[in-house]
Amino acid sequence: MNMNPEEETPQHPRRGLIPHRLHARLIVFFLVVLLIPGVLVPIFSLSHLRMVFLDAKIEESLLTVRQHTRLLEGQLEMRSVELLMVSQMSESRRFFNAADAETRQQEKRFLIQALQSYLLKRSDVVQAIKVLDTQGVQQVVVRRDLEVDITKLNRSKESFYSGAMNVSAIRGQQIPVYVSHPTPEGPVYYSSLVLDDTGVIAGVLVLEVSLASLMDTLLESTPGNLCQMFDAQGRPLMQRFTAEGTELDCKLKGVLTPEDLRYLLERPLGVLWQISQTADHMYLFSRARPRGQSAIQWTVVYEIPLKPILVPFQQAAGIVGGLTLLSVAVGVVIALGFSRQISRPLSQLATAANDLCQGYWDTLLPETKYQDEVRELTGAFGTMCRQLKLAHEDLLKKVEDLDTSEKRQIEEKERLVVTLRSIGEAVLAADLSGRVDIANTKAAELFGTTAEAITGRSVTEFLSLYNQTLGEPMGDPVELVKNAGEKVPLGHHELLLMRKGKEPLQVEVALSPIRDEKSRIFGVVIVIRDVTAYRKMLLERNRVEKLQSLGVLAGGIAHDFNNLISVVMGDLSLLTEQSVSLEEARRIAGHALQATERARNLTGQLLTFSKGGAPIRKTASLRDLLTETADFALHGTKCTCEVKVQPRLWLASIDPEQIHQVFHNLTINAVQSMPHGGTLEIVLENVELADQQCPPLPEGKYIRVQVKDEGEGISNEDLPSIFDPYFTTKATGHGLGLSTVYSIVQAHGGLVQVKSDSTGTTFTVYLPASPEGSVTPVSPPRQSASPLPKMRILVLDDDPAIRMTSSRLLKHIGHEVVPVACGKEAVRLYQEALDAKQPFELVILDLTLPGGKSGAAVLEDLKEMDPEVVAIVSSGYSQDPVMAHFSEYGFQGMIQKPYTLRELQACLDRVMAKD
Numbered sequence: 037m038n039m040n041p042e043e044e045t046p047q048h049p050r051r052g053l054i055p056h057r058l059h060a061r062l063i064v065f066f067l068v069v070l071l072i073p074g075v076l077v078p079i080f081s082l083s084h085l086r087m088v089f090l091d092a093k094i095e096e097s098l099l100t101v102r103q104h105t106r107l108l109e110g111q112l113e114m115r116s117v118e119l120l121m122v123s124q125m126s127e128s129r130r131f132f133n134a135a136d137a138e139t140r141q142q143e144k145r146f147l148i149q150a151l152q153s154y155l156l157k158r159s160d161v162v163q164a165i166k167v168l169d170t171q172g173v174q175q176v177v178v179r180r181d182l183e184v185d186i187t188k189l190n191r192s193k194e195s196f197y198s199g200a201m202n203v204s205a206i207r208g209q210q211i212p213v214y215v216s217h218p219t220p221e222g223p224v225y226y227s228s229l230v231l232d233d234t235g236v237i238a239g240v241l242v243l244e245v246s247l248a249s250l251m252d253t254l255l256e257s258t259p260g261n262l263c264q265m266f267d268a269q270g271r272p273l274m275q276r277f278t279a280e281g282t283e284l285d286c287k288l289k290g291v292l293t294p295e296d297l298r299y300l301l302e303r304p305l306g307v308l309w310q311i312s313q314t315a316d317h318m319y320l321f322s323r324a325r326p327r328g329q330s331a332i333q334w335t336v337v338y339e340i341p342l343k344p345i346l347v348p349f350q351q352a353a354g355i356v357g358g359l360t361l362l363s364v365a366v367g368v369v370i371a372l373g374f375s376r377q378i379s380r381p382l383s384q385l386a387t388a389a390n391d392l393c394q395g396y397w398d399t400l401l402p403e404t405k406y407q408d409e410v411r412e413l414t415g416a417f418g419t420m421c422r423q424l425k426l427a428h429e430d431l432l433k434k435v436e437d438l439d440t441s442e443k444r445q446i447e448e449k450e451r452l453v454v455t456l457r458s459i460g461e462a463v464l465a466a467d468l469s470g471r472v473d474i475a476n477t478k479a480a481e482l483f484g485t486t487a488e489a490i491t492g493r494s495v496t497e498f499l500s501l502y503n504q505t506l507g508e509p510m511g512d513p514v515e516l517v518k519n520a521g522e523k524v525p526l527g528h529h530e531l532l533l534m535r536k537g538k539e540p541l542q543v544e545v546a547l548s549p550i551r552d553e554k555s556r557i558f559g560v561v562i563v564i565r566d567v568t569a570y571r572k573m574l575l576e577r578n579r580v581e582k583l584q585s586l587g588v589l590a591g592g593i594a595h596d597f598n599n600l601i602s603v604v605m606g607d608l609s610l611l612t613e614q615s616v617s618l619e620e621a622r623r624i625a626g627h628a629l630q631a632t633e634r635a636r637n638l639t640g641q642l643l644t645f646s647k648g649g650a651p652i653r654k655t656a657s658l659r660d661l662l663t664e665t666a667d668f669a670l671h672g673t674k675c676t677c678e679v680k681v682q683p684r685l686w687l688a689s690i691d692p693e694q695i696h697q698v699f700h701n702l703t704i705n706a707v708q709s710m711p712h713g714g715t716l717e718i719v720l721e722n723v724e725l726a727d728q729q730c731p732p733l734p735e736g737k738y739i740r741v742q743v744k745d746e747g748e749g750i751s752n753e754d755l756p757s758i759f760d761p762y763f764t765t766k767a768t769g770h771g772l773g774l775s776t777v778y779s780i781v782q783a784h785g786g787l788v789q790v791k792s793d794s795t796g797t798t799f800t801v802y803l804p805a806s807p808e809g810s811v812t813p814v815s816p817p818r819q820s821a822s823p824l825p826k827m828r829i830l831v832l833d834d835d836p837a838i839r840m841t842s843s844r845l846l847k848h849i850g851h852e853v854v855p856v857a858c859g860k861e862a863v864r865l866y867q868e869a870l871d872a873k874q875p876f877e878l879v880i881l882d883l884t885l886p887g888g889k890s891g892a893a894v895l896e897d898l899k900e901m902d903p904e905v906v907a908i909v910s911s912g913y914s915q916d917p918v919m920a921h922f923s924e925y926g927f928q929g930m931i932q933k934p935y936t937l938r939e940l941q942a943c944l945d946r947v948m949a950k951d
Contacts, residue, residue, distance in 0.1 A: 063372060078356050078357075078359075078360050081356075085349070085352075086346070086349055087311075089346075089348075089349050090311055090318075090342075090345070090346075093345050094307060094311075094318065094320070097318075097320055097338075097340055098305060098306070098307075098320055098322075101305070101320050101321075101322045101336075101338055102305055102322050104322075105322040105323070105324050105336055108324045108334075108336070109324050109325065111161075112215070112324070115161070115162075115224075115226050115243060115245055116213040116215070116226060116228075118154075118158070118243070119213055119226045119227075119228050119241060119243050120212075120213065120228055122151070122154060122165070122241055122243075123228050123229070123230045123241045125150055127143070127146045127147040127149075127150040128147060128150075128230055128241065129230070129232070129233070130143045130146070130147075131143040131144055131146070131147040131167075132230050132232055132238035132239050133232050133233055133238070144175070144176060144186075147167070147176065148176060148178060148184055151165045151167075151176070151178040152178055152182045152184075155178060155179075155180055155182060156182070161245055161246065162180065162243055162244065162245055163179065163180050163223055163244045163245065163246050164177055164178060164179045164180060164243075164244040165177070165178045165241065165242065165243055165244070166191075166241070166242040166244065167239060167240075167241060167242075168191055168197060168239055168240040168241075168242065169238075169239050169240075170237055170238065170239060170240075171190075171192060172190055172191050172192025172193075172194070172197045172240075173188050173189070173190055173191070173192075174187070174188055174189045174190075174191050175188065175239075194225075195216050195225070196214065196216050196225035196226075196227040196240075196242050197227065197240055197242075199214030199215075199216060199227060200213075200214045200227035200228060200229055200240045200242075201229070201237075201240070202214075212228060212229065213226055213227070213228045214226070214227045214228070223244045223245055223246055223247060224244075224245045224246075224247055225242055225243070225244060225245075226242065226243040226245060227240055227241065227242045227243075228240070228241050247273060264336075264337045265334055265335065265336050265337070266297065266300060266301075266334065266335045266337070267333070267334060267335075268301070268333040268334075270297035270298075270300070270301055273334065296308065296309075300321055300335045300337070301335065303321075303323075304322070304323040305321070305322050305323065306320070306321060307319065307320055307321075308320070308321055308337060311342070315342060316341065316342055316343065317339050317340060317341055317342060318339075318340050318342055319337055319338065319339055319340075320337070320338045320340060321335055321336060321337045321338070322335070322336050323335055323336075324336055389417060459476060459478065461478060461563050461564060461565045462476065462478040462479035462481075462482045462483075462563070462564040462565075462566075463475070463476045463478070463479060463561065463562070463563055463564075464479055464490070464495065464499070464561070464562040464564075465550070465559060465560070465561050465562075466495050466514055466559060466560050466562065467558065467559050467560075468514065468518060468557065468558060468559065468560075469514075470494045470495045470496060470512060470514045470515075471492060471493070471494060471495075472490050472491055472492065472493055472494075472495060473491065473559065474491070475487045475490040475491055479564070482533075482541075482564060482566065483498050483499075483535070484535070484538070485498075495512070495513060495514060495562070496512055499513065499533075499562070499564075500533070500534040500535075501513070501531050501532065501533060501534070501543070501545065502531065502532040502534055502540070503530075503531060504530040504531065504532060505530050510526075510531065510545075513545070513547050513560065513562055514560050516547060517547050517548070517549050517557070517560045518557065518560075521549070521557070522549065523546075523547065523548045523549065524547040524548075526544070526545050526546065526547065530542065531543050531544070531545055533564070533566075541566050541568045542566075542567050542568045542571045543564050543565060543566055543567060543568075544564075544565045544567050545562065545563070545564055545565075546562075546563040547560060547561075547562055548560070548561045548563075549561075611624055611625065629936075632934065651690065651691030651694050651780070651783055651784055651920060652691050652693075652919075652920045652921075653689050653690060653691055653784075653920075654689075654690065654691070654692060655687050655688070655689055655806045656687065656688060656690055656692050656695075657685070657687060657688075658685070658688050658690075658695075658720055658739055658741065658803070659679075659681050659685055659720060661692060661695060661696060661699070662679065662699055662718055662720065662741070663679055665696050665699045665700050665703060666679065666699070666703055666716070666718060668700075669700055669703035669704055669707065670703065670707065670716065673707050673713075674710075674712065674713030674714075675706070675707050675710055675713055675714055675715070675716055676713075676714075676715050676716070677703075677715075677716045677717075677718065678715055678716070678717050678718070679718045679720070680717070680718070680719045680720070681720045681721075682720060682721040682722055684722075685720055685721070685722060685739065686722050686737060686739055686805040686806070687805065687806040688739050688803050688804070688805060688806055689784075689804060689805070689806040689807075690784060690803060691780075691784070694780045694783075694784075695780070695784075695803070697776060697780065698776070698777045698780050698781060698801070699741075699743070701773040701774065701776055701777050702743045702777060702799050702801075703716065703743070704773065705773055705774065706743060706745035706747065706797070709745050709747025709748060709749075709796075709797065710745055710746055710747045714745065714746035714747065715746060716743070716744070716745055717742075717743075717744040717745075718741065718742070718743055718744075719740075719741070719742040719744070720739060720740070720741050721739070721740050722737070722738075722739060722740075722805070723737075723738050723739075723740045723802070724736070724737050724738075725737075725738060725802075730787065730802065732787070733786075733787050733802060736804065736805075737804070737805040738786070738802045738803060738804055738805055739802070739803050739804075739805055740800060740801070740802055741800070741801045741803070742798055742799070742800050742801075743798070743799045743801075744796060744797075744798045745796050745797055745798075746795070746796045747796055747797060748794070749792040749793050749794050749795065749796060749797055750790070750792040750797055755790065755792060758774050758790065759774050759775055759777075759778040759788075760775065777799075777801075781801055781802075781803070784803055784804065785804050786801060786802045786803045786804060787801075787802040788800070788801050788802075789801075823850075824849075824850075824851075824944060824945065824948055826850050826851055826852065827851050827852070827876075827877040827878055827948075828851075828852045828854070828869070828874065828875070828876045828877055828878075829846055829851050829852065829853050829854070829876065829877070829878045829879070829880065830854050830856065830862060830865060830866060830869075830876045830878075830879040830880070831843060831846070831853055831854070831855045831856070831879075831880045832855075832856050832857075832858075832859065832862045832879065832880065832881045832882055832885075832891065832894065833855070833857070833880075833882040833910070834857055834858070834882060834885050834886060835882075836857070838882075838933070839855040839856075839857065840855075842855070842880065842940075843855050845937050845940050846940070848937065849937070849940075849941055849944075854876070858885065859885060859889040859890075859891075859893065859894040859897075860889075862879070862881075862894055862898075863894065863897045863898065863901075866879070866898055866901060866902070866905075867901055870901060870902060875902065877906065878906050878907075878908065878944070878947070878948070879895075879898065879905065879906070879907045879908070880907075880908045880910055880931075881894055881895060881907055881908070881909055881910065881927075882910055882911065883909050883910065883911035883918055883919065884911055891909055891910075891911075891918075892909070892918050892925050892926075895907050895925070895926050895927065896926070899926060906928050906947065906948075907926065907927050907928060908927060908928065908929040908930065908931060908943060908944075908947055909922050909925075909927045909929075909930050909931075910930070910931050910932075910933060911932070911933060912932070912933035912934065919932070928947045928950060929943055929946060929947035929950075930943075931943045
């Protein structure tokens with residue numbers, strides 16, 4: 037093509053010859069348009085008429101098939117009736133009723149003659165008759181050729197024997213005859229019981245019937261060929277036969293699939309396969325199921341040739357085909373003339389366009405004599421030619437600029453690849469379809485392959501990430517960025533990189549979109565960092581720190597309890613001396629009691645950061661509780677307290693005693709940090725947290741309490757360990773105060789934070805606000821106005837020492853006590869007391885009873901006997917919520933072990949006053 041505008045352009049180029057392709061296409065087009073109604077309509081109409089014709093013939097054939105199948109059912113039923121008649125013959129009954137061997141032998145001869153007489157009439161169908169005794173031993177066999185076999189064989193394992201013996205158990209069996217399921221090579225066995233004069237089973241009669249002989253009725257005037265028979269399980273019973281009885285190799289052989297068999301066995305009558313246009317046979321089937329023989333269910337399949345059926349239809353199709361050929365000839369003549377009139381001017385225009393394609397921009401286009409679309413097309417070609425000339429010159433310039441830009445992009449990509457290779461993390465760049473464009477060397481090492489093998493493949497082929505935080509695969513990272521439309525943060529998720537044949541790696545992944553100059557996303561950058569070794573190091577360090585904390589806790593517990601036990605043991609050893617006076621004994625016992633009180637307080641603090649000690653919640657005002665706690669803790673010190681409370685402060689759902697201990701410990705900690713005095717500031721305010729605003733707290737309403745002191749602060753080295761048990765920096769501290777604070781606040785569903793510097797320390801506590809609108813006052817235990825009357829009290833505890841101590845305390849305050857060690861014994865004694873009209877006024881139940889029912893379960897048994905039972909639950913340590921919510925489980929009171937005489941008396945006063 038001549039594309040250079042400076043070269044001379046010939047004015048009258050030699051025109052090339054254009055083949056008459058349009059003429060040929062127009063001819064084809066008009067032929068198609070004319071022949072569609074003339075050819076396709078008859079074809080489709082004939083196809084539809086063929087199927088309608090076949091449907092009518094199929095209905096007719098199905099009726100005939102069903103009639104012949106009923107003949108088979110009649111033959112089957114006739115054999116059953118005949119067998120019953122044979123079993124009722126006098127010879128049969130006399131043989132089985134014979135009293136001795138000689139008589140039986142004589143009657144056997146008469147029976148054989150009767151059976152031979154029967155076979156002479158039915159030798160075309162019945163092959164043999166067998167006589168069995170009740171044990172299944174064969175006594176007589178008479179065959180079709182009248183041959184007699186008296187060999188005694190055991191047939192008890194044959195199906196015809198077991199079927200006859202169990203025929204009465206078959207549901208729907210109207211005729212008491214068992215018919216066996218034959219095989220293609222074997223006969224059909226009919227078996228029936230023979231009863232003696234007393235109605236007892238005396239033997240079994242068996243007819244051996246040829247399966248082929250039963251089919252003779254179906255081969256007479258059948259609509260086609262009998263192809264195959266199947267039993268109720270879909271097993272073939274016989275081979276294919278023609279009407280003359282010879283084997284037929286029909287197309288059904290080897291064609292049936294499990295789906296075809298299932299179709300046959302689910303329907304009583306129908307067509308096996310849909311008839312196609314190319315089929316030369318159709319296959320009809322029918323179900324043979326005679327009356328009174330519910331166990332027999334055979335399916336008979338016929339092969340019927342289609343050619344004789346379709347003869348009338350084919351004659352009609354020939355007439356339609358002749359008319360179609362005539363219409364085709366007329367259409368060809370019309371198409372030739374009409375297409376030539378249209379294609380001639382267009383062929384001339386195509387010749388001129390071919391000259392233009394050779395580079396002759398100033399070629400003169402041919403003139404047309406008609407004012408039509410062809411003339412307009414010619415003028416448009418001239419205008420287009422001039423525009424193409426200008427566009428070609430502009431295109432050459434743009435191609436040159438594009439080559440320069442492509443070189444710059446290649447250089448930029450090379451610099452990017454070098455940069456990625458130097459990065460320590462694995463980096464992948466993929467397009468929006470998920471295909472990897474760039475992979476650095478670190479990524480190739482991470483996946484155990486080369487960067488070239490990764491490039492061009494889908495990201496999901498080798499990047500399989502499992503999200504341990506959500507417990508599910510992360511999915512396609514490209515789709516995550518596409519759906520989010522921005523950078524996807526995954527730093528708070530623990531991800532595993534699954535690798536074939538290798539252990540998974542713990543990784544951190546960052547997903548970022550790649551945008552063009554219009555801020556449209558056209559790719560994704562995936563940065564993967566292997567943090568397996570780093571995570572293992574963190575786990576090992578945490579494990580070592582936990583072991584260190586556990587060692588400190590164990591040492592502290594041993595130290596404190598040894599000190600307390602030393603005091604108790606020393607005081608009790610003095611009490612055993614006879615020289616101790618009564619006054620001195622009381623003083624020594626009081627000193628020992630103080631040591632046990634300190635031990636109980638120590639145990640209570642340990643329980644607060646263990647799995648027990650669930651808070652017993654009440655709705656209370658933190659303002660009153662904190663004011664009282666601060667005043668008590670600061671009494672006698674050089675420190676002052678300033679409490680700031682937000683107006684309309686919300687109520688809190690708390691355990692007052694535990695929260696009192698929290699702020700008592702925080703106040704004492706603040707006082708100890710200000711030995712020379714100072715101001716303790718306590719701020720209470722309402723806060724409403726959004727989701728993830730203060731992790732791990734969920735969204736909701738909270739009361740925030742800030743305790744600020746002016747002490748020296750806590751060093752950065754000690755700050756991470758201040759909540760560890762038995763960690764302390766004070767010479768007089770035991771290290772349980774802040775651990776108790778942390779555990780109690782956590783059990784309340786709150787959070788405690790600490791911030792410290794050289795100007796002081798601030799503890800911030802978040803406690804959930806109560807949804808209730810009124811304050812539930814925290815009142816002291818109710819004291820009885822007068823001593824309680826004497827009561828019969830049942831005490832259940834598995835520990836003998838606890839039972840003895842509890843009994844002594846209760847007897848000391850004037851009550852009658854019955855101690856028991858197990859729940860079963862407690863239920864028995866309570867029932868006996870009710871029966872004797874001397875019921876127990878009160879029961880004290882231990883919550884945890886090893887190896888038996890718990891105290892709550894025992895109370896349920898007691899309530900079944902006495903719904904008005906009054907019970908107190910007692911325990912020293914339990915994870916069960918019964919201690920925190922005893923009233924919900926039917927108890928009227930709760931007492932925590934260990935307890936003193938006064939505490940026991942106060943508990944009884946509260947329960948009996950409430951009752």
